[in-house]
Amino acid sequence: MARNKKKTNTRLTGRLVFPGNPSYNAARMEFNRRFSKFPRVIVFCKRTQDVVNAVKWARERGVRLRARSGRHSYEGFSAVNGGIIIDVSEMNKVKVNRKKMVAIVQTGNPLARVYRKLWDKRVALPAGTAPDVGVAGLALGGGIGLLSRKYGLTCDNLKQVKMVVASGRYGARTIVANRRKHSDLLWASRGGGGGNFGVATSYTFRVRPISKVSIYSIKWKWADLEKVLPVWQRWAPSVTNRLTSTIEVSAKQVGTIVSTGQLLGSVEELRRLIKPLLRAGTPVKVMAKTVPFIEATRFFAESDLNLEPKFKIKGAYGFRPLPREGVRIIRDYLSIAPNRHSSVWSQSLGGAGSAVSRVSPTATAYPHRKAETIYELSARWRNRGEQRNIRWVRSFRRALSPFVHGDYVNFPDLEIKNWPKAYYGVNFGRLKQVKRKYDPRNVFRFAQSIPVGKPIRKWK
Numbered sequence: 001m002a003r004n005k006k007k008t009n010t011r012l013t014g015r016l017v018f019p020g021n022p023s024y025n026a027a028r029m030e031f032n033r034r035f036s037k038f039p040r041v042i043v044f045c046k047r048t049q050d051v052v053n054a055v056k057w058a059r060e061r062g063v064r065l066r067a068r069s070g071r072h073s074y075e076g077f078s079a080v081n082g083g084i085i086i087d088v089s090e091m092n093k094v095k096v097n098r099k100k101m102v103a104i105v106q107t108g109n110p111l112a113r114v115y116r117k118l119w120d121k122r123v124a125l126p127a128g129t130a131p132d133v134g135v136a137g138l139a140l141g142g143g144i145g146l147l148s149r150k151y152g153l154t155c156d157n158l159k160q161v162k163m164v165v166a167s168g169r170y171g172a173r174t175i176v177a178n179r180r181k182h183s184d185l186l187w188a189s190r191g192g193g194g195g196n197f198g199v200a201t202s203y204t205f206r207v208r209p210i211s212k213v214s215i216y217s218i219k220w221k222w223a224d225l226e227k228v229l230p231v232w233q234r235w236a237p238s239v240t241n242r243l244t245s246t247i248e249v250s251a252k253q254v255g256t257i258v259s260t261g262q263l264l265g266s267v268e269e270l271r272r273l274i275k276p277l278l279r280a281g282t283p284v285k286v287m288a289k290t291v292p293f294i295e296a297t298r299f300f301a302e303s304d305l306n307l308e309p310k311f312k313i314k315g316a317y318g319f320r321p322l323p324r325e326g327v328r329i330i331r332d333y334l335s336i337a338p339n340r341h342s343s344v345w346s347q348s349l350g351g352a353g354s355a356v357s358r359v360s361p362t363a364t365a366y367p368h369r370k371a372e373t374i375y376e377l378s379a380r381w382r383n384r385g386e387q388r389n390i391r392w393v394r395s396f397r398r399a400l401s402p403f404v405h406g407d408y409v410n411f412p413d414l415e416i417k418n419w420p421k422a423y424y425g426v427n428f429g430r431l432k433q434v435k436r437k438y439d440p441r442n443v444f445r446f447a448q449s450i451p452v453g454k455p456i457r458k459w460k
């Protein structure tokens with residue numbers, strides 16, 4: 001078979017950036033500046049054939065490869081020393097079919113552009129808040145945001161994926177996975193995580209009509225922590241699924257607690273719904289208003305801008321409200337935070353009629369369907385104090401471990417020993433089988449990639 005013959009004549013196509021090129025430094029950097037890797041070449045692909053050529057080129061030469069879109073991996077998984085980065089960020093077309101309520105979104109799009117392009121047609125996709133996060137990584141790992149409880153995760157709305165996978169000993173080919181063809185790959189692409197099976201170049205999403213939404217923000221002083229957090233934790237998963245909310249408790253040095261949320265409904269209804277929060281502690285600032293949906297996406301994006309350039313984040317899921325001891329742990333750790341950029345953030349996901357919880361844990365590769373909330377414990381810094389910051393967040397997560405479980409694959413953490421269980425739970429076995437089918441030679445691998453499953457013995 002021709003594709004099994006070793007050739008080294010495939011040429012890279014697309015925009016190529018090699019060491020020595022003036023744009024090399026900017027082209028190689030990850031969003032998390034804790035990582036600084038030096039690839040042999042970065043290919044900015046313009047079309048799917050550029051991706052095919054890049055995968056072939058790497059395989060013919062035995063060069064390690066990484067897929068990259070928005071560069072937001074917490075652990076720098078989309079960069080590689082000495083290898084090739086296959087970057088799709090210049091593949092950013094978006095096409096909306098409002099009759100069928102679907103959108104074809106190339107995987108190089110950052111979220112802000114997806115929201116904008118869909119807003120032009122007054123439709124929306126449930127996705128994340130940060131404007132520069134790539135839709136590629138976000139959707140493959142799940143995709144949580146302010147429409148989650150009503151419309152599910154981003155991956156729940158993924159109907160089709162076009163992916164360049166390895167083929168034969170040195171080749172690559174493009175396949176389309178949907179409900180009818182390669183349905184196992186579609187299943188794995190809905191929560192199985194980025195970089196595991198191939199390079200996704202285009203997604204087809206179900207989209208929803210959208211116009212105005214109502215948003216709120218409530219701020220308290222830090223001293224109200226033990227009053228506010230337990231109330232939010234009981235309220236957020238029990239309120240209507242049209243309302244998804246967050247809470248962020250800052251380091252004591254900053255001294256604030258802020259809850260924000262979005263309702264698919266009127267501001268009058270929102271004001272009624274947030275009453276339990278307003279009665280908790282003494283709010284110092286309250287905002288509630290109705291805005292066009294696109295304005296709401298900008299409002300929620302603001303908290304993700306101007307972050308410190310280096311960070312270590314640990315994620316977890318909450319299946320019930322924290323007991324008093326858990327809230328005390330949060331208070332104690334944020335009292336000794338290494339700097340003012342440390343915080344605990346949480347978002348509601350499940351509970352009362354939530355679209356996230358209605359899906360079975362095995363229906364897609366994303367297993368954490370019964371979680372009520374998700375947490376991020378984060379330490380951020382600029383230059384000095386890396387070890388101190390990492391030690392603090394590690395110890396913090398350990399202290400909370402009796403009360404929270406698992407981790408979101410899009411909040412990857414190299415320190416988790418049993419990461420297959422933490423990210424994938426019951427779905428890990430099936431993911432290994434999908435890996436065996438689509439990437440049996442383990443071309444797409446990195447520190448926490450899904451390993452190739454063993455062949456399943458069939459009884460004769």
Ligand SMILES: Cc1cc2nc3c(=O)[nH]c(=O)nc-3n(C[C@H](O)[C@H](O)[C@H](O)COP(=O)(O)OP(=O)(O)OC[C@H]3O[C@@H](n4cnc5c(N)ncnc54)[C@H](O)[C@@H]3O)c2cc1C
Binds near residue numbers: 069
């Ligand atoms: C500031 C910030 C805010 C965030 N906010 C949210 C949020 O609101 N909701 C949420 O759910 N998550 C959020 N995240 C987490 C985010 O979902 C993950 O970091 C996600 O993996 C980022 O995808 P990316 O394409 O930007 O990153 P990349 O670093 O480019 O890729 C991430 C992973 O996906 C792989 N990958 C990239 N492109 C492709 C491709 N085309 N085909 C196959 N694999 C690919 C990479 O190899 C890597 O393993 C946030 C992260 C940050 C840093």
